[in-house]
Amino acid sequence: MRIYELVQQLVNEGEKRQLIKKEDKIYVRNQLLALLQLDTFSLEQPLTDSQAVNVMDELVIPELVEQLVEYACQHNIIEDFFDSKEIFSAKIMNCFIARPSEINEIFRQKYKESPSAATNYFYSLSKNSNYIQMKRIRKNIKYKVPTEFGELDITVNLSKPEKDPKQIEKEKNSPKQSGYPTCVLCVENEGYAGRLGYAARSNHRMIRIPLKGENWFLQYSPYVYYNEHCILLSENHRNMQISRETFRNLLLFVERFPHYFLGSNADLPIVGGSILSHDHYQGGCYDFPMAKATSDYSFTLNRYSEVECSIVKWPMTVIRLRANQKEEIIDAANYILGKWKNYSDEQVNVLAFTNDTPHNTITPIARIKNGKYEMDLVLRNNRTNEEHPLGIFHPHADVHHIKKENIGLIEVMGLAVLPARLKEELVEVEKYILEQPNKLKEYHLPWAEKLKLQYASQLTEQNVSDIVKDEVGKIFLRVLLDASVFKRDAKGKQALQAFIHHLNNNYYRKK
Template sequence: MQIYQHIAILIKQAVDVELIEPGDQIYVRNQILHLLQLESFPESAIEAEDNSIPNSLEKVIGFAVEQGVIDDVFDDKEILAAKIMNCFVARPSEVNRIFNEKYAQSPEDATDYFYKLSKNSNYIQMNRIKKNIHYKADTEYGAMEITINLSKPEKDPEQIKRERTMKKDVHYPKCVLCIENEGYAGRTGYPARSNHRVIRVPLLGEYWYLQYSPYVYYNEHSILLAEEHRDMKIDKEAFGRLLAFVEKFPHYFIGSNADLPIVGGSILSHDHYQAGRYEFAMTNTKDSFTFALNGFGDVFAAVLKWPLSVIRLKSAHKDQLLDAASHVLNTWKNYSDEEVDIKAFSNETPHNTITPIARIRDGVYELDLVLRNNRTTDEHPLGIFHPHADVHHIKKENIGLIEVMGLAVLPARLKDELEEIKRFLLGKLANVNSYHQEWANHIKNTYGQQSDTTEADLIVQKELGAKFSRVLEDAGVFKQNKTGKEAFKRFIDTINHHHNRS
């Protein structure tokens, strides 16, 4: 009988959060019965207690495994969970119709509706995201945010075995961002997307598609993807799309990963941006210094006080801002300054590009241009402007858009490893990883042995924030010292000089 109660609770919750209307209940119930290979539903009244949709869904999936409807394998459970939730979600055309209807009232109403839908349909994995460790750590650059990423589920041994033996050489959808994922059931080694919906957004003569990230790292963490499966590209047109997007959604920022390996994100094969309703440490950081841009009298320009090298351009005139940003990009793409290890090309291979971020603040357009370079050397085989070897014990992965703005996404291994460092700090028997030992010694030498657990916690958090600042400083092309500032000013002179000549 319990399964019928779980189904009833799930349906009641869906009505409560307005995922479905009361008139949809029998239809949805019958769809779910079929997916669970059940043929009838008892007539006796079932008391529906309160719970959350993800919890009820887990219980229903648990039943399906017990009854042998599906195997106890990660992908099979994901596929069935998405199919069950799809019973509650309207068709794409209807979701888009409601979104546009609400957009006519206000852009915020539209995104509120879609964010709520994406959470309630369990497309955004709220239960898993809750597992992440998240806090702010004060640094010289402001309050950096640290996330230890525990939301991605561990794959079970059977899942890993299946992926090795059963993973098909299928190229549909071409990648996890393609529009063909909408409603795709999934398969071994490819995510379940039955309950996935995207919003069509016209931008500069093309359609782009808005969705939320299934594992949001910040409020309303969204992805805007190109209709066509094509490589990431940072150019004037990309800047134009970013500004066109914030005109449509002025309560969101939007940014792009860089378009070169090492400095780009994990997916460079599909043109996409990331957006959301959130203020990062970088959003509110101070100017290091301001400067004039020749030929762009209506554009305010500043270098930010930030570990990465960022030029912030602001203007009420969108076209002039775009021309200025494009000029900075083109100058940077061809810029070398060997005194600070910057080379634009190795033979034909380009090294310089930009991570851009756009927003509208107080009615003024803003573009942050983060200068990036992906050159490698024997001394720094993973990248000169990439986390160096001495910070790999914290982060070895690429510095993508989210990290650039001051939110660290750190590997799950750190959860237990940091606990051992705390024990070490408290003078208890601790098993500190060899790659953390030097850091742990430094912390203990700086603060002394601790007796209070809370204090030890705060110390490790603060030191992790400082270490993350160091990670970002490694990725900055012009360092935060006298040499770096002088080199930055040489680049700015080049921007202005080139404009004079043209």
């Protein structure tokens, strides 16, 4: 029967990917049979390579799991809706994965070889166990757009599947669920089976990373946006807060894993761009456009003369600190944070408080570069007003047709994560500017009209897609410029100089 072939091929792939050893194969096969409610097993002859699922190696396991899930649906083992299938899929792969203690021990042994050997092991495990959804991630549209600040990364996010009607109906009629796990980032998610409306995590594992006497946990994002996109989360469920300890934790981590960067989303709504209810950071093995950016100019912090300070040539306002000792950067970063949190300049709409509500914070990113500690401090402000109800330093209304969501850590560093709707909508934009029949969304009309006029003499069916992609990149650049607290015009540059002066002289520029 075909089902036995699928089971055996998955077991073989598990051995090939070093999820299990030869001695484990019969045990794992029996675990799979139990899940599939099969009490016997029979292969007329051993599987040959020609019988294998014919897909790219990295996608073999996801393809096999999907077929086993489909079998389970057809035979009424599970219900045919999204969460039920996700839970069953994770349970299948959990048969192949060791307990957290064993995985952590292997990670520690690999770390003795090198930090990259340890992360390579865990990243491969997370992909091969189907925790990282490689098949779905491959659907994402990715490309680069050159700008005066270097190339920006553009991603149209197609990896997260939409809920099917059955799922939506079940969620609508289901009773209120318990508060366990406390949130989607809590350590309680490790091995959690999942439930209606809550992600399956049977095949989820975390690495224990102690930092300054506190337990932190390393995992990879199930939908990685860049190479080795990892999350470092606190053992304690507490709100995110940018503080001296944040800077210390970021630098301690990159000290232990110097091939990775680590950054934190800001800790205020609008500019936070992430889950603010659980303290966590994001990192990985990737050079973001901002990390490659050069300096506009250097300056000196009188109190911290041993720290190299510069303003990064970047659409947003970024202070870069470099030093040989991490304590020097921690002190300087904490000093700048304190000054910025209480800084106001009404001439550029920067107000530190509205009554007792704070508006200023920082998005910090740490790395080790050319043998020195390096930290970028991106100045953020989350004020709103009547003209910009979603945020003064947020994508403005005229670019919401492309990007309306908050600008978090990943976007700050130059990688656009754009909504899935754009895959189809941009095709209609292309048709419109070629004057072909189309279903253009009304909110794209002003932009599409502008493109049609701008490129009227050079538009062809062969180049229209590249033109539209390039223009999307320019809009993302505009998004970053909108999010900058000190604009790159003369007024903004003067305001930034005033803040630097304030850092050294306790100077406050009044209206």
